[in-house]
Amino acid sequence: MTQKNFYITTPIYYVNDVPHIGHAYTTLACDVLARFKRLDGYNVRFLTGTDEHGQKVEKAAEKAGMNPKAFTDKVSQNFRDLCRTMNFSEDDFIRTTEDRHLKCAQAFWNKLVEKGDIYIGKYAGWYAVRDEAFYAESELVNGKAPTGADVEWVEEPSYFFKLSAWQDRLLKFYEQNPDFIAPESRRNEVLSFVKGGLMDLSVSRTSFKWGVPVPNDDKHIMYVWIEALSNYITAIGYPDVNSADFKNFWPCDLHMVGKDIIRFHCVYWPAFLMAADIAPPKRVFAHGWWTNEGQKISKSLGNVIDPLGLVKKYGLDAVRYFMMREVPFGNDGDFSHASMLRRMNTELANDYGNLVQRVVAFIHKNVGGVVPKNNGLQPADQEILNQAYGLIDKMRKELDVQAINKSLDALNGLVVSANQYVDTGAPWTLRKTDPVRMETVLYVLLEVIRHLGLASQAFMPEASAKVLDIVNVPAAKRTFAHAGAAHALVPGTALNPAVPVFPRFVEEDAAKTGT
Numbered sequence: 001m002t003q004k005n006f007y008i009t010t011p012i013y014y015v016n017d018v019p020h021i022g023h024a025y026t027t028l029a030c031d032v033l034a035r036f037k038r039l040d041g042y043n044v045r046f047l048t049g050t051d052e053h054g055q056k057v058e059k060a061a062e063k064a065g066m067n068p069k070a071f072t073d074k075v076s077q078n079f080r081d082l083c084r085t086m087n088f089s090e091d092d093f094i095r096t097t098e099d100r101h102l103k104c105a106q107a108f109w110n111k112l113v114e115k116g117d118i119y120i121g122k123y124a125g126w127y128a129v130r131d132e133a134f135y136a137e138s139e140l141v142n143g144k145a146p147t148g149a150d151v152e153w154v155e156e157p158s159y160f161f162k163l164s165a166w167q168d169r170l171l172k173f174y175e176q177n178p179d180f181i182a183p184e185s186r187r188n189e190v191l192s193f194v195k196g197g198l199m200d201l202s203v204s205r206t207s208f209k210w211g212v213p214v215p216n217d218d219k220h221i222m223y224v225w226i227e228a229l230s231n232y233i234t235a236i237g238y239p240d241v242n243s244a245d246f247k248n249f250w251p252c253d254l255h256m257v258g259k260d261i262i263r264f265h266c267v268y269w270p271a272f273l274m275a276a277d278i279a280p281p282k283r284v285f286a287h288g289w290w291t292n293e294g295q296k297i298s299k300s301l302g303n304v305i306d307p308l309g310l311v312k313k314y315g316l317d318a319v320r321y322f323m324m325r326e327v328p329f330g331n332d333g334d335f336s337h338a339s340m341l342r343r344m345n346t347e348l349a350n351d352y353g354n355l356v357q358r359v360v361a362f363i364h365k366n367v368g369g370v371v372p373k374n375n376g377l378q379p380a381d382q383e384i385l386n387q388a389y390g391l392i393d394k395m396r397k398e399l400d401v402q403a404i405n406k407s408l409d410a411l412n413g414l415v416v417s418a419n420q421y422v423d424t425g426a427p428w429t430l431r432k433t434d435p436v437r438m439e440t441v442l443y444v445l446l447e448v449i450r451h452l453g454l455a456s457q458a459f460m461p462e463a464s465a466k467v468l469d470i471v472n473v474p475a476a477k478r479t480f481a482h483a484g485a486a487h488a489l490v491p492g493t494a495l496n497p498a499v500p501v502f503p504r505f506v507e508e509d510a511a512k513t514g515t
């Protein structure tokens with residue numbers, strides 16, 4: 001059988017500041033997709049890391065009174081720590097200050113020079129340090145970048161990438177690859193930007209030092225974006241395009257980005273790659289932005305959400321679930337305490353958690369704590385079992401197009417059906433009237449719980465492990481190859497105690513701990 005590979009990346013994060021909910025969100029979405037693919041039998045490479053060069057980081061280091069190297073070492077570590085706090089499963093964490101990246105970025109540059117796509121000239125125009133982006137005069141809004149960032153006039157010698165020459169080839173590429181940019185609204189945005197005409201792109205600066213020097217002309221520092229984007233190929237061995245990693249993982253299956261950085265990923269990056277004779281990535285998905293209780297998140301408003309604080313307050317898996325469930329993936333979303341509570345107390349504690357609790361506790365009390373016998377299925381049993389056996393297929397379909405919240409709709413749909421099945425099946429009544437039938441109902445419910453445990457692993461790894469422990473599914477039988485009737489629970493197998501899986505959030509607890 002040929003190996004199935006899957007390469008997924010997060011943007012690399014600027015180390016000018018501490019991580020916030022936006023960073024946690026992008027990486028979480030990738031983590032869920034990466035975990036799901038691994039469970040589905042793929043050889044996954046999940047890359048994240050930090051973007052450490054450029055003027056913005058240089059200025060932040062200056063402000064902190066540190067040299068840029070010491071500063072980036074410190075701040076980059078915060079992003080690594082975030083990965084542990086959030087239980088991310090990255091396979092590699094890249095820092096653009098690493099040697100492997102310097103080598104890759106310079107080789108990539110040389111290749112573009114060799115292909116005749118880079119030339120020397122002089123840049124005169126607007127630059128926004130906050131966005132690390134050049135803007136045309138026509139793009140400015142009231143003297144600022146369209147993002148609201150301050151711009152400064154820059155006039156200096158610069159190397160240029162012949163972006164203008166790539167307009168038609170880019171448009172052809174988008175046309176031939178309609179799934180390259182998602183969601184649709186972002187695709188339209190990119191199309192109209194490119195159709196509007198492309199200017200050559202300044203790709204080096206001489207006014208600061210913190211970056212990768214241009215090969216053979218070290219007065220020039222590479223523009224941070226051309227350098228940063230190449231991290232995606234550094235991590236799989238570029239310039240060695242014959243390495244096993246490069247062959248297995250390029251073109252990348254998915255670059256996950258926020259909506260603010262699509263131009264870099266969907267216009268500049270495929271143009272650079274095509275110019276260097278490398279295939280563009282298969283897909284770029286742009287997610288939306290979070291607000292806090294309805295307000296834009298910003299340092300000046302003092303409402304930045306610290307992911308560590310959320311995890312302390314609500315618990316890790318509840319936070320992971322909430323972020324993936326609350327917002328149709330691709331749209332903007334709002335974080336509010338009320339909606340967090342609703343999701344964790346209703347969908348997790350009352351519905352999913354309580355289902356496991358009441359079924360397993362009942363079996364311990366009345367059926368000797370073992371998997372009961374299947375004494376023959378009735379249509380209602382078959383119906384819910386089919387829903388359980390089809391759950392992973394349904395979720396896979398949604399996740400393949402990054403409809404992450406919809407995949408959770410499917411999970412919740414099964415939880416809701418299972419609770420209805422408990423109510424109509426009423427095992428507590430059957431205990432007296434028809435114990436043989438009761439066994440079958442409980443057996444069916446345990447199979448449903450097993451599938452819920454399997455299917456929720458990518459979203460809530462720790463809670464799902466508890467569910468699977470309770471129904472005694474061995475570690476080796478937790479991949480998706482074990483879903484379905486062929487690997488059903490064996491009657492007579494001992495169950496473990498029904499430990500609580502999804503704690504409820506009670507306001508007094510928050511008052512006690514002062515959170």
Ligand code: MSP
Nearest residue numbers: 011012013014022023051228229257258259289290
């Ligand atoms: N360094 C560049 C990316 C280079 S990739 C080759 C960068 N870094 S960043 O740290 O500013 O942003 C990283 C990601 O965080 C972006 O995808 C951005 O959309 C995301 N978010 C920042 N604030 C956010 C919210 N409030 N909500 C959701 N995501 C947001 O850009």
